Each structure stands twice: as structure tokens, then as C-alpha cells.
Amino acid sequence: xxxxxxxxxxxxxxxxxxxxxxxxxxxxxxxxxxxxxxxxxxxxxxxxxxxxxxxxxxxxxxxxxxxxxxxxxxxxxxxxxxxxxxxxxxxxxxxxxxxxxxxxxxxxxxxxxxxxxxxxxxxxxxxxxxxxxxxxxxxxxxxxxx
Amino acid sequence: xxxxxxxxxxxxxxxxxxxxxxxxxxxxxxxxxxxxxxxxxxxxxxxxxxxxxxxxxxxxxxxxxxxxxxxxxxxxxxxxxxxxxxxxxxxxxxxxxxxxxxxxxxxxxxxxxxxxxxxxxxxxxxxxxxxxxxxxxxxxxxxxxxxxxxxxxxxxxxxxxxxxxxxxxxxxxxxxxxxxxxxxxxxxxxxxxxxxxxxxxxxxxxxxxxxxxxxxxxxxxxxxxxxxxxxxxxxxxxxxxxxxxxxxxxxxxxxxxxxxx
Numbered sequence: 412x413x414x415x416x417x418x419x420x421x422x423x424x425x426x427x428x429x430x431x432x433x434x435x436x437x438x439x440x441x442x443x444x445x446x447x448x449x450x451x452x453x454x455x456x457x458x459x460x461x462x463x464x465x466x467x468x469x470x471x472x473x474x475x476x477x478x479x480x481x482x483x484x485x486x487x488x489x490x491x492x493x494x495x496x497x498x499x500x501x502x503x504x505x506x507x508x509x510x511x512x513x514x515x516x517x518x519x520x521x522x523x524x525x526x527x528x529x530x531x532x533x534x535x536x537x538x539x540x541x542x543x544x545x546x547x548x549x550x551x552x553x554x555x556x557x
Numbered sequence: 558x559x560x561x562x563x564x565x566x567x568x569x570x571x572x573x574x575x576x577x578x579x580x581x582x583x584x585x586x587x588x589x590x591x592x593x594x595x596x597x598x599x600x601x602x603x604x605x606x607x608x609x610x611x612x613x614x615x616x617x618x619x620x621x622x623x624x625x626x627x628x629x630x631x632x633x634x635x636x637x638x639x640x641x642x643x644x645x646x647x648x649x650x651x652x653x654x655x656x657x658x659x660x661x662x663x664x665x666x667x668x669x670x671x672x673x674x675x676x677x678x679x680x681x682x683x684x685x686x687x688x689x690x691x692x693x694x695x696x697x698x699x700x701x702x703x704x705x706x707x708x709x710x711x712x713x714x715x716x717x718x719x720x721x722x723x724x725x726x727x728x729x730x731x732x733x734x735x736x737x738x739x740x741x742x743x744x745x746x747x748x749x750x751x752x753x754x755x756x757x758x759x760x761x762x763x764x765x766x767x768x769x770x771x772x773x774x775x776x777x778x779x780x781x782x783x784x785x786x787x788x789x790x791x792x793x794x795x796x797x798x799x800x801x802x803x804x805x806x807x808x809x810x811x812x813x814x815x816x817x818x
Contacts, residue, residue, distance in 0.1 A: 464668060464703035465594035467601070495598035527597050534793040538671060538702045538759045 413521045414541045418552045421513040428482035428507060430554065437474070440550040442543065453479070459491070463539055466528070468496035483507055489522075497526020503544065516552070520544045559601040565610060569689050569712055572606050576710045579604040584712065586629050586664035589656050608663070614714065615661075622720050628663025628713040635662060643724035643742065643816075644682070647674050650728065652735050663713040666698070669705050669760055671791060672736035674728065676761030681742025681753025682724060685717045699760040721746045727811035728756070729804050731795055738796050739804035743771065743812040750775070752809060757790050757801045767809055775817060777810035 420427055430436045434455050438447035446458040453476040460469050472491030479485040484506040491499050501522025508515040522540050524532060532539070564582075566572035576582045582604040585591050594600040608614065608629060615629040617638060624640040636649035636657065651657055651665075651674050665675045666686060679686065679695040686693045689712045698706050707713070721744040728740035737756035741764075744751045752767040770779045787802035796804070 464670065465590045466599040468599060527599060531593075531597065531599070534791070534795060535671070535702070537792050542702050542759065 413519060414537070414544050415517070415519050416545060416548060417515060417517040418548050419510070419513055419515050420552045420555055422555045424482050424507050424509050424514045427514045427516065430551070431485070431505065432476065436551070436554070440547050442546050442550075453477075461493070463535070466496070466532070468493045468528075470496075470499070477502075493526075493528070495527065497524060497528035499524040499528070501540070513555075516548065518544065518548060559595060559598055561595075561602055562604045564604055564606045566606055566608060568611060569614070569714060572608055572611065573689055573710060573712060575604065575606050579606075582606055584608050584667070586667075587631065587656075587660040589652070589660040589664065590668050590670070608712065609661075614663075616715075619720075624718045624720055626662055626716045626718065628715055629661045630663075632657040632660050632662070632665075640720050641682070641718055641724060643721075643726045643744070644678055644718060647678055647726040647728075647740075647742070650674065650730070650735065662716055666716070667705060667707060667713055669699055669703050670736070671702055671759055672731075672738070672756045674726075674737055674740055674755060677726065677728075677737070677740045677742040677753040677755035678718070679716065679753070680755075680761045680763055681726075681751050682718050682721060682744050683746055683748060683751055684719075686713055687715045687717065688713050696763070699762075702759040704760070719746060723816050725812040725816035727808040727815065729808055739801050739808050741805065741808040741812050743767075743809060743816055745775070745816075754805055754809075757805050759789070759791070764805065764809070771813065775813065777813045780806055780810055780813070 434447045434449050438444045443460040444457055448456045450456055455474045457472050470491040470493040472489055475488045477486040477488055487503045489501050503518055503520045506517045520540055524536055564575045581602050583602045584606050586608045614627050616627040617630050618625050619640045632648045632651045636645050638645050662675055665673050676699055684695040686698050693706050700706055724744035726742045728737045731738055739756040742753040750768045750771045752764040753761055754764055755761045766783050785802040785805050787798040790798035790801045792798040
């Protein structure tokens with residue numbers, strides 16, 4: 412499973428870069444995120460309630476920032492544990508390009524799930540990752556629209 | 558199984574207020590998706606509000622060219638109707654006998670599984686979904702993966718299908734679950750030709766390029782050479798996005814062939 416996309420954000424590359432590291436911003440942009448705790452500059456802990464169709468499960472996860480090349484690109488690695496529901500992991504590679512209209516953000520996301528979720532949800536993981544990634548980057552770019 | 562409070566509702570208003578008073582409630586109708594999820598502990602609500610015994614909610618009636626199907630009408634009940642043979646045929650091919658004997662049209666639509674059959678009928682026949690507070694056009698009802706236009710706590714009460722002059726539904730079913738890998742409803746309605754597709758994308762949608770081609774020539778060959786964009790299609794262990802794109806054309810052609818036979 413891999414999912415790509417891009418958004419044009421009306422802000423400078425440095426501003427976008429800073430926001431992408433900000434745990435408060437990340438919290439606001441992750442659907443169902445209830446808590447985001449800073450462990451250190453490159454690592455956060457989060458609690459997210461995922462609701463998709465009949466499934467509603469709370470996941471506790473770690474988000475790590477890897478391969479950061481300021482202010483051009485980084486990789487976000489997420490590992491999450493959802494108790495009885497199962498577990499998931501994924502990463503998003505984000506790149507920022509300067510353009511005349513602002514910053515073009517491109518992303519490539521991949522993920523996988525295990526446990527009971529995978530038993531019944533394997534046919535849905537691709538559409539679900541697409542939906543989550545889109546919703547994240549849409550909320551993220553909306554910060555500059557208002 | 559997770560412990561929860563079972564709330565038997567005797568009216569729509571009671572169901573709605575019980576749901577609103579709980580901090581974590583779900584509705585149950587046929588339970589064909591919810592019960593397995595509860596058993597696997599993929600859902601753990603505090604309250605389960607039962608809609609299945611509300612008086613009149615399962616009524617099916619036909620008047621003035623409109624087939625009105627109550628929200629808790631079961632698939633096996635819809636399969637017995639005669640007003641829209643394509644709809645009855647669709648209902649008779651959902652899941653297995655247990656699913657058809659318990660599952661309801663309202664439950665299927667509110668759940669909005671991307672591979673469910675009914676969404677193809679709601680979009681393809683241009684139905685109207687009525688709820689406890691409003692009427693939602695079929696074209697507006699399905700929003701995204703498992704996401705509908707329904708607000709939190711809103712209850713589907715019935716689905717109105719305008720009876721088309723002719724219609725047919727063709728599906729390529731998963732041999733184990735009978736879910737639609739791709740299902741296509743083609744209909745000739747008073748407002749023109751409609752083509753509703755399920756199983757291919759995140760939720761059901763219309764194929765306007767097919768509709769335009771079939772409007773001028775209702776034959777399978779009219780669909781030859783029309784490209785189907787698979788970039789947003791589902792891609793899983795059952796079928797790749799490209800395979801689904803091909804199936805959209807093949808199923809649409811089968812539906813047209815059936816409808817013109």
C-alpha cells in the first residue's frame with residue numbers, strides 16, 4: 412500500500428517546516444487525536460480514537476521524526492497499539508518545494524496493520540490510509556486559508 | 558463480548574433521545590456488521606439502541622410510481638417486491654441467507670461499506686433517503702469510505718425509489734462473502750439514464766461518461782473505448798484498481814445487455 416498526494420500551501424517553506432514539527436499542529440490535524448505528549452524534539456506520544464464504519468478503537472502510538480533535512484523534507488514514522496483491535500504502523504515521507512504561490516507539499520504514505528483489524532480490514536487499509544492522509548494534509552493546509 | 562446496555566426503542570423519537578443521552582451509543586438494526594464487530598471487540602459502545610422493533614419502520618409500499626422501503630425492511634423482504642425487478646434481484650443476491658434474513662436496507666446504507674450492494678441502487682436509481690429530520694438525495698448521501706451525509710444520531714426512516722422504465726444490476730461478487738468487488742446499476746429513469754457503481758471506489762458513485770454514452774445509444778457497444786479512471790479505486794488482496802476499472806465496464810455492459818434483452 413502506498414499513497415501519494417500534494418497540496419499547495421500559501422506560506423513560506425520555513426513556516427510550513429516549523430508547523431510540521433509542532434506537536435500542537437500535528438494534534439489538530441490528526442482526526443480523532445485526543446492527546447499529544449512531547450518526549451523530545453523528534454519524538455511524540457499520542458492517543459488517537461479511530462472510527463471507521465463499525466470499528467471504533469483507541470490507539471496509543473509513538474510518532475518519530477526521521478531523516479529531517481531542514482527545511483526540505485522529513486519522514487514521520489508512526490507505530491500504534493490498539494489493544495484488542497490490533498496494531499498498525501506507517502510512515503509518511505514529506506517534501507517541501509518553494510514555488511511562486513507558496514510551498515508545494517508532496518507526501519508519500521505507506522502503512523500496514525496487524526491483529527484482528529487486519530483479519531477483517533485488509534481490504535480497507537488502502538482506502539483508509541488514503542482517507543486519513545488526505546484529511547491530515549487538508550487540515551494542515553487549511554491553517555493558512557482563513 | 559464487551560458489556561453494554563441494550564436499549565429497546567419503541568419509536569424513532571425514543572431511539573433518538575436515548576442515543577443523544579448516551580456518551581457512546583450505536584444503533585442496531587439487523588446487526589450484520591455491528592454484531593461481528595462487537596464480538597471481535599472492534600467496537601465497544603456503552604449503549605446499543607435497537608431500531609428493529611419500531612412499529613411501521615419496516616413497511617414497504619408502492620404508490621404513484623414510487624416504491625417506498627422502510628429502513629428496517631430486510632433484504633429478503635425487498636427481494637420479494639415486484640415494482641423494480643432490478644432492486645429485488647439486487648436484494649436477493651446480498652450476502653448469504655442469514656444476512657438476507659436479518660440485514661436491513663437502512664443498516665446497509667448507514668454503514669456505507671464500500672462493497673455493499675444497496676448504495677449502487679440508491680445512486681443508480683436516484684433514490685431519496687428519508688431520515689427523522691430531512692430528505693437526502695441519493696447523489697448526496699454517500700460521502701466517503703464508511704462516511705455518509707447522516708449527522709451523529711440521525712436515523713434513516715425510509716428510502717423512496719422512483720420506479721424506472723427499466724433497470725438492471727450486474728455484480729461481480731466475492732465468492733466467499735458475496736460482497737460486490739464491483740456492482741453496477743444501469744437505469745432508464747424519467748430524469749435520464751443513470752449508472753451507479755459500487756465496490757470500485759471508497760463509496761458508490763455515478764459514471765457520467767457511461768450515462769452520456771448510453772443516453773444516445775442504449776447498447777453495450779456504446780461503452781466501448783470509454784476510459785475508466787482507476788486512480789482513486791480500491792486496491793486490495795481481492796482485486797487491483799486496474800482490474801476493478803475493467804470490471805466497471807464489463808458489469809455495466811452486462812447490465813445493459815440484461816436491460817435491453
